[in-house]
Amino acid sequence: MTEADDKMCFACGQENxxxxxxxxxxxxxxxxxxxxxxGENHQGYDGIMHGGLIATxxxxxxxxxxGFKDIKAFTAELNIRFRTAVEIGKKLKIIGxxxxxxxxxxxxVHYTEAEIYDEAGNLKAxxxxxxxxx
Numbered sequence: 001m002t003e004a005d006d007k008m009c010f011a012c013g014q015e016n017x018x019x020x021x022x023x024x025x026x027x028x029x030x031x032x033x034x035x036x037x038x039g040e041n042h043q044g045y046d047g048i049m050h051g052g053l054i055a056t057x058x059x060x061x062x063x064x065x066x067g068f069k070d071i072k073a074f075t076a077e078l079n080i081r082f083r084t085a086v087e088i089g090k091k092l093k094i095i096g097x098x099x100x101x102x103x104x105x106x107x108x109v110h111y112t113e114a115e116i117y118d119e120a121g122n123l124k125a126x127x128x129x130x131x132x133x134x
Contacts (some may be wrong), residue, residue, distance in 0.1 A: 012133070013061075020053075020057075020087075020117045022060050022094075024060075024065075025040065026068050030069075031096065031097045033093065033094065034060075034094045035062070036057055036092050037091045038089070038090075038092070042088065043088050045087050048086065049083045049087070052079050052094065053087055054116065054124075055080055056126040057095075058126070058129075059075055061094045061097075061114040062096045062112035062114045062127070062129045063095030064096055065094075065096040065097060066131050071108075071110060071131070072133065074131060074134055075131055077130040078128075079081045079129070080125060081125065082128070083124055083126070084123075089117070091119050092116050092118060093116070095115050097114070098110070098113040099112055107132045108133045111128070111129075111130070112130075113129075114126065
């Protein structure tokens with residue numbers, strides 16, 4: 001899987017006029033990476049990226065690493081740790097990693113992690129998530 005199946009996805013949809021335009025690639029076993037540069041329309045406080053959109057970047061990286069494994073699943077739990085403010089206009093590197101699967105009585109649960117770094121390699125935010133098979 002190299003592109004999202006949903007063309008209207010807010011985070012990566014090719015046909016959504018307000019999409020963030022995110023694209024991810026596999027670069028190691030169980031890992032994906034992407035880049036994003038927030039613009040003025042992505043801010044909360046002046047000059048700082050909105051936290052909800054940071055959550056979107058992290059969630060999307062983890063969803064893509066699940067997708068590259070050909071697993072159809074949805075976010076069931078998302079935990080985020082914001083480390084420092086994400087500045088508008090500065091390129092970000094987003095990494096998603098698949099950590100493993102546990103079987104439950106309801107569905108398989110897939111564990112993932114993601115991190116966002118600035119160009120200098122400083123960790124800006126990180127997340128852990130559980131995805132339930134659809």
